Amino acid sequence: MAEADAVAVIGLGRFGRAIALELMETGTEVLGIDADEDIVQSLNGQLTQVVRADTTNEEVLRQLAVHEFDRVIVAIGSDVQSSILTTSILLRMEIPHLWTKAVSDAHGQILSQLGVKHVIYPEHEMGRRVAHLVRGAALDYIEVDDDYAIVKMPPNRIVQDIRLGDTDLRQEYGVTVMAVQRGSTEWCNADADTVIEAGDTILIAGPIKKAEAFGQLR
Known part of the structure; x- marks a missing residue:
């Protein structure tokens, strides 16, 4: 699915959901991934593809062809450990354009130290x-x-x-x-x-x- 105008959004809470739906409105294909089955079901039919998956597992991400995307957004907010682990895997995959949501200054500092160039602080x-x-x-x-x-x-x-x-x-x-x-x-x-x-x-x-x-x- 990794077309030229396609984005993977990992974490489909309020922030990730809003991004994914807005991207769809502009004609961008979206692969949405979340660990919560209820969230995934609620977005079924609204995104190009939406799946329930553990994104801290590199093999799972590869099976979903996330490594083929040029643009990935990590919008995980409730689980900092999952956010960091997922981001680390994506950095190893050398995703060209990676954005990760930070829920605190400490979280953001860790992401920056890992090498994330685009750290997002929505509330800040x-x-x-x-x-x-x-x-x-x-x-x-x-x-x-x-x-x-x-x-x-x-x-x-x-x-x-x-x-x-x-x-x-x-x-x-x-x-x-x-x-x-x-x-x-x-x-x-x-x-x-x-x-x-x-x-x-x-x-x-x-x-x-x-x-x-x-x-x-x-």
């Missing part, structure tokens, strides 16, 4: 995101690096009714307007000739503190 990252949303006028917030974010927000007076090319946002505020949405229309890339109106929604990008400060301006 969501907590940071909500904190930034609460602080300003942002409608949505995505942290793309330790000190860089993309913010969805209503336009403030600084960018309204003026060509973006006639502003100096990057020098004065350290942010860039990337895209604009007018009402319920599709997003459009912003350029120097774009004029933003009250009621529009904009996407800005910049260092976190500067993006947040710009979002608090009225």
Whole structure:
């Protein structure tokens, strides 16, 4: 089943289930694996393939052809030992793109020491995101690096009714307007000739503190 656009998701609790179903919505084939038969049965027919299996057993993973996947997500959250053992096997298999969920800083540190390049902290990252949303006028917030974010927000007076090319946002505020949405229309890339109106929604990008400060301006 390891097609070019296929992903294996190991651990189908709330986090893994949400990922697997969203991938299916976008047309990606998904192999879902969980140790709980009830969970597997609940997803039967919703994923390309879903099986009950012990993923701490390398032979089992090979029988499921997991080693043939380029992308694997380990979303096991309730059993740290299983998460670490499963991840260790996948690293030995040299899976090109491996993401593993961490349930604590200690868990994440172990995963990083094992060699996992993509350690996911869902609760930590969501907590940071909500904190930034609460602080300003942002409608949505995505942290793309330790000190860089993309913010969805209503336009403030600084960018309204003026060509973006006639502003100096990057020098004065350290942010860039990337895209604009007018009402319920599709997003459009912003350029120097774009004029933003009250009621529009904009996407800005910049260092976190500067993006947040710009979002608090009225």
